Amino acid sequence: MTSYKDLGLVNSREIFAKAVKGGYAIPAFNFNNMEQMQAIIQACVETKSPVILQVSSGARKYANQTLLRYMAQGAVEYAKELGYNIPIVLHLDHGDSFELCKSCIEYGFSSVMIDGSHLPYDENVALTKKVVEYAHQYDVTVEGELGVLAGVEDDVKAESHTYTRPEEVEDFVKKTGVDSLAISIGTSHGAYKFKPGQKPEIRLDILHEIEKRIPGFPIVLHGSSSVPQDIVAEINHYGGALKDSIGIPEDQLREASKSAVCKINIDSDGRLAMTAAVRKVFIEKPEEFDPRKYLGPARDKLKELYKHKVVNVLGSDNKA
Ligand code: G3H
Numbered sequence: 001m002t003s004y005k006d007l008g009l010v011n012s013r014e015i016f017a018k019a020v021k022g023g024y025a026i027p028a029f030n031f032n033n034m035e036q037m038q039a040i041i042q043a044c045v046e047t048k049s050p051v052i053l054q055v056s057s058g059a060r061k062y063a064n065q066t067l068l069r070y071m072a073q074g075a076v077e078y079a080k081e082l083g084y085n086i087p088i089v090l091h092l093d094h095g096d097s098f099e100l101c102k103s104c105i106e107y108g109f110s111s112v113m114i115d116g117s118h119l120p121y122d123e124n125v126a127l128t129k130k131v132v133e134y135a136h137q138y139d140v141t142v143e144g145e146l147g148v149l150a151g152v153e154d155d156v157k158a159e160s161h162t163y164t165r166p167e168e169v170e171d172f173v174k175k176t177g178v179d180s181l182a183i184s185i186g187t188s189h190g191a192y193k194f195k196p197g198q199k200p201e202i203r204l205d206i207l208h209e210i211e212k213r214i215p216g217f218p219i220v221l222h223g224s225s226s227v228p229q230d231i232v233a234e235i236n237h238y239g240g241a242l243k244d245s246i247g248i249p250e251d252q253l254r255e256a257s258k259s260a261v262c263k264i265n266i267d268s269d270g271r272l273a274m275t276a277a278v279r280k281v282f283i284e285k286p287e288e289f290d291p292r293k294y295l296g297p298a299r300d301k302l303k304e305l306y307k308h309k310v311v312n313v314l315g316s317d318n319k320a
Pocket residue numbers: 030056057058059093094153154189267268
């Protein structure tokens with residue numbers, strides 16, 4: 001058993017409490033390789049922002065559980081070397097079983113999500129409660145989810161949103177003991193969040209209704225990539241084929257960050273940024289075959305994107 005505390009990581013309790021009070025949100029950036037991790041840490045050290053390093057079950061399989069443990073420890077040391085000891089959380093994204101959450105905790109995660117959002121309400125409560133009881137023994141924080149996002153969540157695909165029902169949140173939080181709650185208010189995973197012609201809008205009215213029921217309780221937004229159109233255009237300019245990809249407008253996320261939304265999940269925008277940079281090198285310098293010559297620019301573009309998110313969207317700069 002590796003305790004996250006020995007790796008220099010923190011759980012999410014204190015940084016969420018500060019974020020809710022301060023009217024900003026902590027970035028939760030997904031990663032599964034070294035360049036992504038470097039970009040996240042460089043961006044958050046330079047902006048002095050707390051950060052959540054987020055790992056999906058697919059990413060854990062891809063990167064390997066043991067390597068991830070050392071990468072997270074490396075991230076803490078790397079941040080110090082870069083000159084600022086920012087709070088770093090290692091978080092399991094969309095945990096789908098008690099066993100996976102338990103295993104992540106044993107491998108040094110400081111926070112886990114148990115996503116029972118596809119289950120009937122009572123089963124979601126029972127599973128989430130079981131994970132909370134286990135995790136809290138080790139001072140690991142737990143995120144639960146109520147409501148279903150449209151789109152693909154790991155292997156589960158929902159055609160349309162099932163918005164979180166504000167009348168359920170108080171009971172869910174009380175019965176499960178979770179530390180934060182992911183809600184469904186119109187965000188969704190991936191790069192195709194709205195259909196062409198649809199107005200890209202999230203339901204801030206539902207968010208405010210939820211906040212009234214559980215004042216000050218940490219709220220999480222998944223599926224919060226904005227799918228920057230300049231990056232999409234760059235990908236397509238360099239031979240890509242992304243059609244009708246639309247994300248969440250950044251001003252709406254900025255608005256949500258000012259409320260009890262204290263964690264915003266961004267993965268797809270990072271994937272797009274890396275892809276654009278790699279494609280550019282492949283087209284402009286077809287003679288290159290040193291991975292550093294395309295992964296380096298990809299890392300730089302990622303870092304630039306993350307700094308923009310921290311400063312202009314989440315408002316978590318200078319909060320470390
Ligand atoms: O919510 C999903 C995240 O974007 C992770 O995606 O399961 O492909 O790693 P993944």
